[in-house]
Structures are given as structure tokens and as C-alpha cells.
Amino acid sequence: RIVSRPSKKTISTTLASMESKHKMILFYGSQTGTAEDLATRTANEVYANFGVESVVADLEDYDMTDLIKFGESLKSMGDEVGKVVIGFFLATYGEGEPTDNAADFYEWLMDGRGKGEDEDVTDIGDDMQLEQQGDGVHYIMFGLGNKTYEHFNSMGRRVSKRLDSIGAKMVGIPGEGDDDGSMEDDFLAWKPKVLEALSAYYGVKDMGGKAGRGLAHVPLFNLSEESSLPDKAVFHGELASDHKPRRFKDGPGGDDKRVFVEATAKKRILYDAKNPLFSHVTKSYNLFNETVDQLKLKPSELPPTTPSQKYTHDASTNTLNIRRECIHMEFDLSNTGLRYETGDHVGIYGANSLEQVSLLARALGLDDAALDSVVRVKANPANRQSAMAKMPFPNPCSVRTAFTHYLAITPVLKQHQLELIAKYAADETERAMIYDIVDNRNLYVEKVESSQKSMAEVLFDFRSVKLPLQVVLGELLSPIVVRYYSISSSSKKEPCTVSITAVAVRYALPSKPLMQSENSAATLQYKEGLVTAYVSRLHHKTSQLPTPEMSADDSTYPFPPLPTHVPIFIRTSSFRLPRDASAPVIMIGPGTGVAPFRGFLQERVHVASSGALKKPVGSTWLFYGCRHPEQDHLYKDEFGSLIATVDGWKQSEQDAERAKAFDLRVMNAFSRVPGQQKVYVQDIVQKMGKEVYEVLDKMRGYIYVCGDAKNMAADVNTLLHKLAAEFGGKNEEEAKKWVKNLKTTGKYHEDVW
Numbered sequence: 001r002i003v004s005r006p007s008k009k010t011i012s013t014t015l016a017s018m019e020s021k022h023k024m025i026l027f028y029g030s031q032t033g034t035a036e037d038l039a040t041r042t043a044n045e046v047y048a049n050f051g052v053e054s055v056v057a058d059l060e061d062y063d064m065t066d067l068i069k070f071g072e073s074l075k076s077m078g079d080e081v082g083k084v085v086i087g088f089f090l091a092t093y094g095e096g097e098p099t100d101n102a103a104d105f106y107e108w109l110m111d112g113r114g115k116g117e118d119e120d121v122t123d124i125g126d127d128m129q130l131e132q133q134g135d136g137v138h139y140i141m142f143g144l145g146n147k148t149y150e151h152f153n154s155m156g157r158r159v160s161k162r163l164d165s166i167g168a169k170m171v172g173i174p175g176e177g178d179d180d181g182s183m184e185d186d187f188l189a190w191k192p193k194v195l196e197a198l199s200a201y202y203g204v205k206d207m208g209g210k211a212g213r214g215l216a217h218v219p220l221f222n223l224s225e226e227s228s229l230p231d232k233a234v235f236h237g238e239l240a241s242d243h244k245p246r247r248f249k250d251g252p253g254g255d256d257k258r259v260f261v262e263a264t265a266k267k268r269i270l271y272d273a274k275n276p277l278f279s280h281v282t283k284s285y286n287l288f289n290e291t292v293d294q295l296k297l298k299p300s301e302l303p304p305t306t307p308s309q310k311y312t313h314d315a316s317t318n319t320l321n322i323r324r325e326c327i328h329m330e331f332d333l334s335n336t337g338l339r340y341e342t343g344d345h346v347g348i349y350g351a352n353s354l355e356q357v358s359l360l361a362r363a364l365g366l367d368d369a370a371l372d373s374v375v376r377v378k379a380n381p382a383n384r385q386s387a388m389a390k391m392p393f394p395n396p397c398s399v400r401t402a403f404t405h406y407l408a409i410t411p412v413l414k415q416h417q418l419e420l421i422a423k424y425a426a427d428e429t430e431r432a433m434i435y436d437i438v439d440n441r442n443l444y445v446e447k448v449e450s451s452q453k454s455m456a457e458v459l460f461d462f463r464s465v466k467l468p469l470q471v472v473l474g475e476l477l478s479p480i481v482v483r484y485y486s487i488s489s490s491s492k493k494e495p496c497t498v499s500i501t502a503v504a505v506r507y508a509l510p511s512k513p514l515m516q517s518e519n520s521a522a523t524l525q526y527k528e529g530l531v532t533a534y535v536s537r538l539h540h541k542t543s544q545l546p547t548p549e550m551s552a553d554d555s556t557y558p559f560p561p562l563p564t565h566v567p568i569f570i571r572t573s574s575f576r577l578p579r580d581a582s583a584p585v586i587m588i589g590p591g592t593g594v595a596p597f598r599g600f601l602q603e604r605v606h607v608a609s610s611g612a613l614k615k616p617v618g619s620t621w622l623f624y625g626c627r628h629p630e631q632d633h634l635y636k637d638e639f640g641s642l643i644a645t646v647d648g649w650k651q652s653e654q655d656a657e658r659a660k661a662f663d664l665r666v667m668n669a670f671s672r673v674p675g676q677q678k679v680y681v682q683d684i685v686q687k688m689g690k691e692v693y694e695v696l697d698k699m700r701g702y703i704y705v706c707g708d709a710k711n712m713a714a715d716v717n718t719l720l721h722k723l724a725a726e727f728g729g730k731n732e733e734e735a736k737k738w739v740k741n742l743k744t745t746g747k748y749h750e751d752v753w
């Protein structure tokens, strides 16, 4: 089905609209916004340091076949018209794949083919070869990846190799960021080297760094107040990609003024990251809500507010008890045209809490009237980067809306943000202290990063800093980025519902005021994750919903939709059950890693119960791990009743055939039962090592691993090598090959984070 898409821009037209002699376009292939953020920071520095205008661009918005044409035209023009550098900031996603917005570019570059504006793949010439057609293109490359994945940074590496092979030339050295270590450190190490190389290539003097500190900051945007706009012309948290108020249907009422375009039979809407569906929550319940993590406090360390859902403070023992909470939440897809497959991910945009917004407002000295004033972000003619800069969020909107729905106001402040803040410090001692932190990575880690100080917390420490609102809104704060969740429902069983299984991120860290002496006492600051805190707020707001037990009663289901709309979209994954349901599957998913396997189990039982299969469903083994059987055991009853269903079939004469090979088992590992040894999932897999090996080696079996990437998935991978040695008699090389072969033949899948 063709869905309208905006026409693509070209490199040539963008370059033609830029004024400086030398120019730069920085393309990003971003899944969570980090690549875009690093591209933007590089663009700003290139402009500030060299006066070279730099545009940041989404690969998806451009017809990248122009890369070749423009290389040729540049060659024929010669250097006197100015030099152009193309930047690539490319994240590697999953098992060495491009991010969604880089997929077309990648396919074209590798194959010499491109996608046109519609769905068709348009060949640029029959099987056109790009060999040597990149001659004239100069580029810089920063790849973003994670060393725990086998295909570390394969996008950056493969694209560089391909560009070099067609004659393009890299300026400076390639950057490689490792999310498992510190992306920020890797970027900061690469940046000065590439700036030096750019300075040499453009033949311009570097005016940036410390030399630029004496210069006043020229804001990228101006703000105008729009006090008389009707409500309908104002954004209230919608996430439209075109950044223009549209004519909407009426909103859902209540205090939520956002308005939504809904798909109809006539008009299909393509819901994606840039245009999410505002979905109703149809069900929500706690899988656990335990008081566990206990932190001893001094009386002075009591956090400012005590929302009872998240933590409690025991004054008699001065203990902060943080609740661990896991939420099962369901979203409605009915009548939206939006579909998913079991194993896909759902992207969710969160919103900041009232408390966080008020805290930042206080730090900035904004009263309620200022927070509710409607503003429009406009290009600042005094800053040449401005005309081409992307609007930071859909506006006009109120400052409160921007802080609530669009901007990430809680993350730890980064060094480059502090550098900009320093320009607005009136007090010299404070300014010097900020620059000390900016110039000394260790000091930054000790003073800011280790306590995850947010913008509000930093501003409370530096009282002489007076930030103009347009700098806060337009430059200092980054947009809220989407978080992904493994869908925990089966599309076959529940085609119109996606569910998530999310554990709330909550912790407390000691924090000291930045301007106080070394010996001053630290206070404990309570912190929480943006999207899981939002999901938890939604859950507690919606906990008047029927409980899961009631949902078994058909008369109470489906529930009336709540006046709650959550921006979501579906991201396709390759984490799929085998097409042939008779193939045996082994699933390993401790903690919330069990999420997709709830969907897998539902699906296997559903297809077996449909009776449509020629062959019985194959063995289905889930290895699950958690801390304690009575505390955080997810979906215990639900899995128990699925097993009971299959056992029931086995007992019945009529159904015994379909259940014959359907060996459905859930095996548990508990790691924190007092008086017992810690048991992890890989321990119980090892106990069944021979059977597991045989399922994979002899019975066309599949293995799926979901959850923690850093330790668990790596440990399971190591175990598979051990099983191949122990039960397959393989030496190290052969075991490696065996595991690799499982992966390349699509028998070994990981969904890890």
C-alpha cells in the first residue's frame, strides 16, 4: 500500500542554500538519537571553530544518489568555489544492520540501487556500478556501536570501505564509539583529531576551543511569545514530523489537550518513529511491586518529596526503601491499521513528570505564567547556522509542553552543555569552576557524572548562571528519545494488542553541591528512568482498571479505552519463531528478558489449539531466571496455566495427537533465595546440556536469548561453546564454527540490550 511520503531533498540543493565558502553536510543514521546528537554537536563546533556552515541531515530525508553526482560536479568546479565535506554518523543496530533511517542509503550504496520516493525500488541505470564514481567526495565517519555485539560498528566500517572503494576520501581518522564503554569518551577522543584534519583540509584557522571562550554566544534561535493563538494552533505534545500544526480532530478531553489524527478505512496512516500512534492503554497491572533496595541515610539526606509508589523513608532507621516495580501494560491497535509480529519491538515516547518540570522551572527562575506562555522558536538571523537548523520540537507550544513532552530535562548534563552554560555565568569563580570541569574529564566524572546531575541540579549549584530561555529550549536540551520494549504478546493470539513488560528504573546516588568544599557532606538524590517512570505514572493513574483475574471474565473485556494516549510505534525485528512450528525451540530470558517469550509461548499454544497444523508443535523450553520465587517471578501463573492446557490435551483422547511432541516446559533459576546458592539461567541450561546440544545439533532446533547483553547473553554464548565441546566432542575452532553456524543459519537469535 502506498502511503504518502514527503519528496526527498538533494545534497546539491542544500549546498546551494548555504552561504559560507566551505560547507559540510552531516548525515546521521540514528535509532535512539545519539548519532543525531553527535552530528549536531560536530556541526556546531565546525561552525564555531571554522565559520564553515554545517547542516545536520536525516539520511532518510535525502536522495543519496546525489552523492555521486555532486562529487563529479565538485571536481569540475575546482577548489576556489569552496570545499565540501560529507559527514556520516552511523549507528549499527542489532546484528550488524543499518538503523531504519539508513536502510535505503545502505542498500543503495552497497548494491548500486536506490529507492525512489514511493515504494518501488528504482534502479539508477541497469545494475549500475558505483565504481570510482565517488571520486571528489570527501567525508568524515563516526560509527556508533557496542562491543558486546559480534558485529561491532559494522555500519561505519562497511560504509567507509565501500566509499573508499568507489573513490571517496576520508578526512581524518574514522571514529568508533562503544556504547558498552563510553560513547562520550570515544567521541571526545575522536573530535579534536577530526577537527584538526578538517582545519587542514579546508585550509582555515581553528578559532574554537579555549580561544572561543571569550566570545559571546550567539543563540541559534530566537523566541517570540504567541499569547493570542487559538488552542488548536498550538502543539500540546503531538509528535508530528512536519513540525506544523495540522487540523486535528478533537482531543480526548480531560487535561490532555493533545489532538490525534486517526486512521480510517479511507485514509491509512503510516505510523512510525516520526509519526507515532497515540494509543489507548487497555490494561495495566503490576507483575511485582516490592520494597527491596534499602539505602541507609543521614536525616539530612531525606529526598525532597516522598511519592509513596516509588520509595518510602523509614525515619526510625533512616532507611530509604526503593520499590522495584515491574509493569505489564497493553496498548490498543484496533482500527488503526498498525500491525505487529510476535518478537517485534514497540517504541514508546515518555513524558517528564510535573515534579521534574517544576524543579527545572525553579532552577531557571520561571513562574507558572512563564511556564504556560506559548512561544515560537524562530531562526536567529545573527547565527548563520540558524536558517538550516532543525526545529528542536514541534511549536508553537507552551514552555511547559516543551519541558514535559519534547525535551529530555532529566539526564546527566554533558561537558559540552556545561561549556555553553559557562558563557552565561556572571560570577567569575563559578565560571572558572565550570571550565575546570569542562577541561578535566576525571573532574567531570567525579563531580557531575557519578551523581548524574541534571540541568536543574547544576543550575541550583551555580546561582550566577542566567540562561536565556531560547538557549535552554533551542540548544541546551536534547529531544526526548524513544525507548524500545520487546513486545510480550503474540500477534496471532492478540492481533490488536501489544503488551510490554517493563521494570522501573529507580536508584539513588550521593550528590554534593558543586561549589562546596571537598569535605561537605553528600546527600542522596533519588533518580528514575524517563520512560519507565512515565509508564509507572500511567499505571498508577490507570490502576482502577480491572485486574488480570477479572480479564478472564469475558463480560468485563474489552475494557473501555482510557483517556490516556501513549505515543507508540512498531519496529520490525528479526527475532522470530521458526515458520515450521514443529521445530523445537529453546528460550533463555531472565528478568524482563522473558518479555518476548510470553508472546512465543502464547503463540505456540495458540497455533496448537487452532488445530490447523499438520504436524504437532515441537518442544518448547523456556529457561527463566529471577531473584526470588515469591518476589519477582514474572508470569508464573500464566505460564502455569499454559502448561496445564497442554497437559490437559495430552490427557484427552481427542487432543492427544496435537500435543504429542509439544513438550512445553518452563525451568526456573533463582539467584537470591536466602540460604541457597545463586542459580543463573545458564546453570540450569548446563544441567540439561546434553539435551540442549542435541536439540540444536540434531533436531533442527532454534535457540533464542533475550535480556541483558553485557553479562547474561555473553555467558550463554560461552556456555554454547562449552556444550559443543562436551557433548559434540568439538575442539575450540570447531565449537566456534558450530555456534557461528547456528547464527548464520538463523537458528540462534539474540534480542539483548
Ligand code: FAD
Residues within 6 Å of the ligand: 345, 350, 452, 483, 484, 485, 486, 487, 501, 502, 503, 504, 505, 506, 507, 508, 509, 528, 529, 530, 531, 532, 533, 592, 593, 595, 751, 752, 753
Ligand atoms: P532512562 O531515562 O533511559 O535511564 C536509564 C539510564 O539511567 C541508564 O542508561 C543509566 O545511565 C542510568 N542509570 C540507571 N540505573 C543507574 C544506577 N544504578 N546508577 C547510575 N545510573 C543509573 N526494558 C524493559 O524493561 N523491558 C523490555 O522488554 C525491554 N526491551 C528492550 C528491547 C530493546 C531492543 C532495547 C534496546 C531495550 C529494551 N529495554 C527493555 C530497555 C528499555 O528500552 C529502556 O532502556 C529502559 O526501560 C530504561 O528506560 P528509561 O527511560 O526508564 O530510563
Ligand code: 2AM
Residues within 6 Å of the ligand: 590, 591, 592, 625, 626, 627, 670, 671, 672, 680, 681, 682, 711, 712, 713, 715
Ligand atoms: P542477581 O541480580 O541476583 O545477580 C534477572 O535480573 C536475573 O538475572 C536475576 O536473578 C539476576 O541475578 C540474574 N543475573 C545477573 N547476572 C546474570 C548473568 N551474568 N547471567 C545470568 N543471569 C544473571
